Amino acid sequence: GEFGLIARLARKAFVKKNIIKGIGDDTAVLPFSSKRYLLFTTDMLCEGVHFTAKDDPVLIGNKALACSLSDIAAMGGVAQSAVISVGFPKNISLRFVDKIYDGINRLAKKFQVSIVGGDTIFCPKILINVAVLGEVRKKDLVLRSNAKIGDQIFVTGPLGRSLKTKKHLSFIPRLQEAAYLVSHFKPNAMIDISDGLAADLGHILEESGKGAVIDEASIPKAPGASLENALGDGEDFELIFTLPKLKATRL
Secondary structure, eight states: OHHHHHHHHHHHOOOOTTOSBOBTBSSEEEEOSSSEEEEEEEEEEEBTTTBOTTSOHHHHHHHHHHHHHHHHHHTTOEEEEEEEEEEEOTTOOHHHHHHHHHHHHHHHHHTTOEEEEEEEEEOSSOEEEEEEEEEEEGGGOOOGGGOOTTOEEEESSOBSOHHHHTHHHHOOOOHHHHHHHHHHTOOSEEEEOSSOHHHHHHHHHHHHTOOOOOOGGGSOBOTTOOHHHHHHOOOOOOEEEEEOHHHHHHO
16 A cells, blocks of 8 residues: 555665654655754646546646645745646647646745746656745644644644545645644644545554544534545645644633
C-alpha cells in the first residue's frame, strides 16, 4: 500500500544530520535562519485519479497549488514560492492550459505565493506536480509527533463527500486558520486531511505514540455525508489539530 511504500522508501533515504524533519510529516523542515525554518513540500496530481479532463480547468489549477499550500498550513507556516511542473497530451487545447494556470495564479495571488519556475513534458494524460517553499517561525512550528495525553481533537470544518460535491477542487487551504491557531493557541500536533479523518488522525497517533477516542456524534459531517464518508473519503483538506484541555476550552 501507499503508506507501506512511503515507510520503505523513508528507510532507504539518505538524510544529512542537519535536517530538522525529513519524511514523515506534511512538509520537510530545513535549517534556515536563527528564528525561522524553511518548509519544503510537493504534491503530484494525475488525470483520472485526482481530477478528470471534464472538470473545470480553473479548479484543476486551484487544487494543484492548494494541496501543497494545505501542507504548509499544517506546519503553522507561510508559503512563499512555488514551481509548477506539468505533463500534457498533444491534443490538449491552449485554452484549457491557460485556464489551469488561471486557477493556479488566482490562488497564488490570494496567498502571495510567487510562481518561480517548473518544467513541461509530453504525457498521455494531464500530470501536474507542484513544489512549494515556505517559512515558519521556530516557535510556531507544529509537527504530527507532539500530541499529548489529555489533548482534545479538533477539525477546521465538516468532512465527507468532497469528491461527490467537487469540494476537493474548489477548497481554500487553511493558511489563515492555521496562522490564527499558532498565534493564539499553538496546537500540540496538526495535519491536513487528504486521506480521511481516520487515516490522517492515525498519522498523528503513530508519530506521537498515542491513542485516541472519538465521539461519533461530535464529528462534523458535510451535508449528506455518512460516518463512513467523514472517516474515510479523504480530500477534505481541513486541518486536524490537538490542544490541551485548558486551551481547548478557551478555543
